[in-house]
Amino acid sequence: MIEVKGIRKKFGFKTVLDEATFEAAKGEITCLIGINGAGKTTVLKAIMGLTPIHSGDILIDGEKLNKKTLEKITYIPDTPIMQPGMTIQQFMEFMEDFYPNWNRERAFELLHFFKLNKGDKISSLSKGNAAKASLLMGLSLDTDYLLMDEPFSGIDIFSREQITNVFTSHLIEGRGVIITTHEIQDIEHLIDRVVLLENGRVCKQFNAEDMRISEGKSVIDVMREVYNA
Numbered sequence: 681m682i683e684v685k686g687i688r689k690k691f692g693f694k695t696v697l698d699e700a701t702f703e704a705a706k707g708e709i710t711c712l713i714g715i716n717g718a719g720k721t722t723v724l725k726a727i728m729g730l731t732p733i734h735s736g737d738i739l740i741d742g743e744k745l746n747k748k749t750l751e752k753i754t755y756i757p758d759t760p761i762m763q764p765g766m767t768i769q770q771f772m773e774f775m776e777d778f779y780p781n782w783n784r785e786r787a788f789e790l791l792h793f794f795k796l797n798k799g800d801k802i803s804s805l806s807k808g809n810a811a812k813a814s815l816l817m818g819l820s821l822d823t824d825y826l827l828m829d830e831p832f833s834g835i836d837i838f839s840r841e842q843i844t845n846v847f848t849s850h851l852i853e854g855r856g857v858i859i860t861t862h863e864i865q866d867i868e869h870l871i872d873r874v875v876l877l878e879n880g881r882v883c884k885q886f887n888a889e890d891m892r893i894s895e896g897k898s899v900i901d902v903m904r905e906v907y908n909a
């Protein structure tokens with residue numbers, strides 16, 4: 681379980697996270713939603729210890745962030761970070777050398793799943809294929825939790841479908857996923873928990889299935905209510 685407890689974060693005088701509190705369980709997909717600048721990426725970076733928080737706590741399986749807890753999490757940022765001069769295969773080998781928890785079998789499975797060509801240079805990849813390659817690198821690490829920032833950003837509908845299919849496959853099963861996206865319609869049917877952020881505050885959180893059953897509302901219906909859109 682990832683527990684985010686009342687975290688506050690300021691950049692200069694601007695408060696970007698204001699007592700944000702939510703939990704993301706293992707085996708569930710938790711979707712962080714909010715308009716541009718709501719604080720979604722900052723939350724993910726705070727969970728990874730990449731940006732210091734001013735107060736509050738972040739616990740991973742009950743423990744405060746430390747080297748061991750960070751090894752349980754993979755962060756896939758919205759802009760792929762891969763060596764442009766390398767081919768996909770060379771970068772996979774680099775990952776294997778660098779990370780003891782690299783799962784080579786899963787990496788090759790993902791290569792086929794995404795129909796990527798391992799001889800292609802990273803710099804030559806289209807935006808969609810670069811996003812898939814980045815996902816491949818992240819998903820091939822054996823970790824309990826995955827943080828994915830905007831995996832669908834700027835990607836065509838077919839690639840989005842392919843990426844969505846990963847969520848229903850054994851490649852993610854059992855892990856805890858926190859995803860941020862503006863493309864809710866693509867993954868609405870897959871989401872377990874929804875956390876709505878507004879100006880750095882969690883303004884509503886709910887279980888997507890319970891919401892559908894008890895109030896007959898989709899995630900988009902709730903978003904319309906909350907954001908008055």
Ligand SMILES: Nc1ncnc2c1ncn2[C@@H]1O[C@H](COP(=O)(O)OP(=O)(O)OP(=O)(O)O)[C@@H](O)[C@H]1O
Nearest residue numbers: 691692696714715716717718719720721722723860
């Ligand atoms: N390094 C930084 N220095 C100053 N302000 C920052 C920095 N990083 C983020 N911010 C500000 O913090 C706020 C939250 O940014 P964040 O990137 O977390 O939002 P977001 O919800 O992920 O937005 P988007 O949907 O556009 O990706 C924004 O107002 C942003 O301008």
